[in-house]
Amino acid sequence: MKIGIIGCGNMASSIAHSIKQSLEPQLFCYDIDLDKAHMFSRVYGATKVDSEMEIVNNSNIIIIAVKPKDIFDVLEKIKDGISEKIIVSIAAGISISKIKEVVGGKKIVRVMPNINISVQKGVMGICFSEEVTADEKEKILNLFKSMGEVIATDEKHMDAITALFGSGPAFVAHFIESCADAAVKLGFSRQESLNLILTLFEGTVVNMKNNMLTTQQVKDMVTSPGGTTIEGLVEFERRAVKGAIIDGILKAYERAKNIL
Ligand SMILES: NC(=O)C1=CN([C@@H]2O[C@H](COP(=O)(O)OP(=O)(O)OC[C@H]3O[C@@H](n4cnc5c(N)ncnc54)[C@H](O)[C@@H]3O)[C@@H](O)[C@H]2O)C=CC1
Numbered sequence: 001m002k003i004g005i006i007g008c009g010n011m012a013s014s015i016a017h018s019i020k021q022s023l024e025p026q027l028f029c030y031d032i033d034l035d036k037a038h039m040f041s042r043v044y045g046a047t048k049v050d051s052e053m054e055i056v057n058n059s060n061i062i063i064i065a066v067k068p069k070d071i072f073d074v075l076e077k078i079k080d081g082i083s084e085k086i087i088v089s090i091a092a093g094i095s096i097s098k099i100k101e102v103v104g105g106k107k108i109v110r111v112m113p114n115i116n117i118s119v120q121k122g123v124m125g126i127c128f129s130e131e132v133t134a135d136e137k138e139k140i141l142n143l144f145k146s147m148g149e150v151i152a153t154d155e156k157h158m159d160a161i162t163a164l165f166g167s168g169p170a171f172v173a174h175f176i177e178s179c180a181d182a183a184v185k186l187g188f189s190r191q192e193s194l195n196l197i198l199t200l201f202e203g204t205v206v207n208m209k210n211n212m213l214t215t216q217q218v219k220d221m222v223t224s225p226g227g228t229t230i231e232g233l234v235e236f237e238r239r240a241v242k243g244a245i246i247d248g249i250l251k252a253y254e255r256a257k258n259i260l
């Protein structure tokens with residue numbers, strides 16, 4: 001499989017790291033920032049090329065991993081070489097029809113991954129333009145399934161997937177950080193706090209999954225009448241923490257719908 005990557009930033013690195021764990025693709029890379037392309041090629045064993053079009057000429061699958069504001073520039077540069085090749089866009093909020101406005105009726109795949117793909121624990125949304133054949137869909141689905149859980153979906157759900165799962169790692173990190181700050185406030189060192197809180201999160205997730213526990217069951221098991229936990233939960237409710245988290249995700253969703 002020949003995979004070309006245009007834009008060698010955070011997501012491209014997560015994708016390359018993940019692909020290298022399970023598959024043996026031939027990787028090609030290009031970035032307008034030459035240092036980034038150089039570093040990427042060294043770390044992931046990718047062949048560095050000198051232009052967007054060279055990526056297209058060398059690859060069957062072209063992953064565009066630039067910021068949404070830069071994608072149309074890239075599409076303009078490659079549109080005449082795409083032909084039957086598969087274009088994969090991971091840009092937030094950029095629809096297949098917007099991409100088609102530049103490149104025409106080509107084989108386009110829109111994917112919304114998250115950084116957790118680098119440890120094969122991503123949650124990804126994926127949708128296809130009608131030009132992509134059933135065989136090609138299967139090939140692309142298998143590629144991304146090697147990086148985590150894939151939701152093959154109607155494009156109308158992609159902005160919600162962006163808010164929930166694309167942005168999700170940052171939201172989870174924010175909650176982890178809040179707990180670690182509390183631990184520091186209570187006298188634990190910063191490093192110790194982070195490690196302990198990570199184990200708290202990991203342990204809770206594994207416990208819930210292995211024992212098929214609902215959130216309510218966990219809360220009931222932990223919360224003693226008149227005890228410590230209810231004090232914390234009541235304060236969270238008083239401060240509307242749950243509402244704030246839901247509103248934050250909805251803000252991210254609105255932004256995904258209006259990214260440009
Ligand atoms: N960071 C994340 O967690 C996620 C990001 N995304 C999407 O992935 C895309 C990339 O995001 P990041 O990796 O975070 O950005 P980034 O800023 O880390 O990487 C983008 C790279 O594109 C390069 N670039 C810009 N214009 C270029 C061009 N014309 N040709 C070649 N390279 C060019 C930049 O130099 C940079 O290295 C965005 O569209 C974003 O919406 C999607 C899901 C999650």
Ligand SMILES: O=C(O)[C@@H]1CCC=N1
Nearest residue numbers: 092162163166167168
């Ligand atoms: O913040 C962003 O716009 C990108 C899309 C999803 C995660 N990061």
